[in-house]
Amino acid sequence: KQEVTQIPAALSVPEGENLVLNCSFTDSAIYNLQWFRQDPGKGLTSLLLIQSSQREQTSGRLNASLDKSSGRSTLYIAASQPGDSATYLCAVTQTGANNLFFGTGTRLTVIP
């Protein structure tokens, strides 16, 4: 069974700092990997979707990379802001499985 791990579980940084969130998965037979943001008591907002054939995707201050062979993805956030404070979840769509396998998330706090 696919297992997705996110490290660290929580991260606190001062405003303006660049940071990296890590995601690893055990089975490399995936269609894609998706990064989500979840604010407390809210739903999941999709940030970036990387197809298995891609190496990275960028949206504004966010950059996500994917190394399928090693089972790793990173989410890079540049010039962090207090509004970036949230829980970040990565999830993989596995080939042949109608399911999205989630990590348990990284809770980010950006201190003004």
Next chain:
Amino acid sequence: DAGITQSPRHKVTETGTPVTLRCHQTENHRYMYWYRQDPGHGLRLIHYSYGVKDTDKGEVSDGYSVSRSKTEDFLLTLESATSSQTSVYFCAISDFGGVGGYTFGSGTRLTVV
């Protein structure tokens, strides 16, 4: 989220009563999913649908049933609610079984007392 609506947003019910949660989409996506989110367990798939009247079980389907009579609506029913089903329930949609990514609803917070 645009294109996907869950109702109700919050519900408190008593143990042993049936409960139905509704997910409505306007994206005409073929695939719809129900997940539950619990502390320490993350998000887990309950049931999913790959077309009208076509559904299948996920990893935590016991005690739940689903129905999809129209492309746009996917209903989740708790046959006889238990306290262990207190959770936040999310609906998601996808166009090609996840190949194009997933879009999630805002969630339903269900409390069983």
